[in-house]
Amino acid sequence: MxxxxxxxxxxxxxxxxxxxxxxxxxxxxxxxxxxxxxxxxxxxxxxxxxxxxxxxxxxxxxxxxxxxxxxxxxxxxxxxxxxxxxxxxxxxxxxxxxxxxxxxxxxTPRELRALLDKIKIELDREAEERDNMARLREQLQESLPLLKERFLECLVQGAIGEEEAERRFAYFGLVKPVPPLVALAVDIDQLNDGSRERWENNPELQRYAAYKIASETTEGRDALVFRTKEERVVVLLYGFPEEGGEAEISQLAESIRRSMEKYMKFTVTIGVGAPCSSLSDIPWSYEASLSALDYRFLLGNNRVIRLQDLERPSSYSCPPDYEWNRKFASALKTGTHRETHLLIEQFIGQLKSSPLPLEVCYVRIQSMMIDVVSSIHELLGESGNWLRQLGSALQHIDKFHRLEDVEAWLKNISCEAIELIADRRSDLSQLQVRSAIEYIEQHYREESLSLMDICNHVHMSKSYFSTLFKQHTGQTMMEYVTRIRLETAKTLLQANPPIKTYDIAAGVGYGDPQYFSVLFKKHVGVTPTEYRDAMAKESTA
Structure with missing residues (x-):
């Protein structure tokens, strides 16, 4: 009423x-x-x-x-x-x-009642308007923290002009930052086994905890702390001393990182942008802080990353590493898990320690993935889904959060390939070695017989064939050829009538009789003539 x-x-x-x-x-x-x-x-x-x-x-x-x-x-x-x-x-x-x-x-009473009813309608309308305005004010008060965060996010993204920024600083009761300024981007790392149980089902609470820790750590400093729509925490520091300021920034970032790990039991990585001299340049500093975060892929989680420590103005190229590819293909072919893993770790270690920009590192990784799968495909043909796995990995390379994830993927696919190769190796390699032995037995009398001739015959590389041949025969290919030739020479030295030594040498593939004699003595222990005489004595005894 x-x-x-x-x-x-x-x-x-x-x-x-x-x-x-x-x-x-x-x-x-x-x-x-x-x-x-x-x-x-x-x-x-x-x-x-x-x-x-x-x-x-x-x-x-x-x-x-x-x-x-x-x-x-x-x-x-x-x-x-x-x-x-x-x-x-x-x-x-x-x-x-x-x-x-x-x-x-x-x-009259009638006129007065009509007047009162008319005014009551107006009073009702005004009361409703007041209620609506009160609700709006209440909603505005509840929304102010979010509106403030969206304003600050627009500010660091360069989506708001200076004049409008001035007005909103005043509206939200914020102190306008004074140069120098720098942006820090705080991003929560993937949960590990120690933090997964506590935070996996509470992502909103985890993000709020990160915001509170950052706010409390910067309390008493000239700083604005807010969350972005991507759920990062951004710390906008300002008014720090130009001399020694960068060290102070790094110490503060490190303090935030340690506090997260100590009190919240999860880790964050913090990207530190470059200091700037005006509020209009803060988007540049913020973008640099996000670029620094990208290097978590190379450097790993739970660290403070300053972009200016990583990227230097230079000209980088990405030449293919043929020697690495050769070694890796060889390790795959010979089925050595340890060697393939060491080569992958070597590659990842080189990327971690290199000053390459992130884009170049991605190119190196993509190139290496292609080389690895190409080697596997060359060995196994259509067996397995290697090309499909490669296509998926290349398409979603940005889903690998760290180099360790790439390393794990490469090791896993290499292990799968080695296991499949091992399943086939026994029968296939025996056939290949048998074919090589047959070729040797047919051509050992030719002085020009070489390792390359045999490898071409069995369609294998020299290194792989040499390894495979020794695994199956216990000898190198040249040791095997020498043994076949000398065994044949020993038979010919017992012929009657006697065959001249230089004819025997030529008949088993040695054009130089003197070299043949030296080689014969080295392996048999006596010269060809001494061997002939000894065999003749045995036959007449």
């Missing part, structure tokens, strides 16, 4: 009006009738009525003066002036004072 007062110096009029209206029925509570403006003003200030019906001509304080003071002291109170025909000049003054309405006396 709305409160209503009546002011008139005639008591009969006051009583008649009061008795003629069923006030509650029309939505009002009658809180009093008063004989003059002075009494009424005091009551108005006490009761704060919604509506006052007032005569104009009254002793002590007339209705015009009372209305003037009500407008200043209780502006939400509406005043309706009751005036006679001879008070028209007063009524004009009342209009200038913006009274709500004025009514010519005498007024």
């Amino acid at each position: 709305y409160k209503i007062m009546l002011v008139d110096d005639e008591s009969e009029v006051r009583e008649a009006i009061r008795e003629s209206i069923d006030w509650p029925r029309h939505g009002y509570e009658f809180v009093g009738g008063y004989a003059n403006g002075a009494e009424a003003l005091e009551a108005i200030l006490d009761h704060r009525p919604d509506l006052v019906l007032s005569d104009i001509c009254m002793p002590h304080m007339d209705g015009i003066e009372m209305t003037k003071q009500v407008a200043q002291a209780a502006p939400d109170t509406k005043v309706v002036i009751l005036t006679g025909h001879d008070e028209f000049d007063y009524a004009q003054q009342a209009l200038r004072l913006k009274v709500h309405d004025f009514v010519i006396k005498p007024i």
Whole structure:
């Protein structure tokens, strides 16, 4: 119900009006009738009525003066002036004072009820508007932290002009940062076994914890701390000393990192941008802090990364590492897990310690992945889904959070390949070695016989064939050829009639009889002539 007062110096009029209206029925509570403006003003200030019906001509304080003071002291109170025909000049003054309405006396109960109903509709509308505004103000208060964060995010992204930024700093009650300034981007690392149970099902709480730690660590410093839509925490530091300031920034970042690990039991990586000399340059510093975070892929988690420590102006190329590729292919072919893993670790270690920009590192990784899968595909053909795995890995290379993830992928795919190669190796390698031996037995008499001839025959590389041949025969290929030749020579040395030594040498693939004699003695222990004589004695004994 709305409160209503009546002011008139005639008591009969006051009583008649009061008795003629069923006030509650029309939505009002009658809180009093008063004989003059002075009494009424005091009551108005006490009761704060919604509506006052007032005569104009009254002793002590007339209705015009009372209305003037009500407008200043209780502006939400509406005043309706009751005036006679001879008070028209007063009524004009009342209009200038913006009274709500004025009514010519005498007024009938019916006219008064209609007036009250009309004003109640207005009061209802105004009350609804006040309620709506109150709700909006409440919602605004609740949204202010988020609105402030979105403003600061727009600021570091360069999406807001200086003039608008000035206005919003004032609106949110924030101190405008003064140069020098620097942006720190704090990003939560992937959960490890120690933190997964605590935080895996509470990502929102974890992000809030990161924000609180950063806020508490920077408390008392010139800093703005906020969260972005990507759920990073950004620390905007300003006003630090130019001399020694970078060391102070690094120490603060390190303090935030340690506090996260110590108190929250999860880790963060912090990218530190480059200091800048004006607020308009802060997007550049923020972008640098995000670029620094990207190097987590190379350097690992739980660390502070300063971009200026990593990227130096230079010209970088990405030449293919043929020697590494050769060694890796050889290790795959020979099925040595340890060697392939060592080569992968060597590659990853070189990337970690290199000054290469991140983009070049990605190219090196992609190139290496292609080389690895190409080697596997060359060995196994269509067996396995290597090419599909490669395509998926290259397409989603940005999903590898750290170099260790790439290392694990490469080791896993290499192990799969080696196991499959091992399953095939026994039968296949035996066939290849048997084919090589048959070729040797057919061509050992040719002086020009070489390792390359045999490898071409079995379609294998020299290094792989040499390793495989020794695994199956216990000898190198040249040792095997030498043995075959010398065994044949020993048989020929026992021939009757005797064959000349130089003819035997030529017959088993040695064009130089002297070299043949030296080689024969080295392996048999006697010269060809001594061997012939010894065999002749044995046959006649």
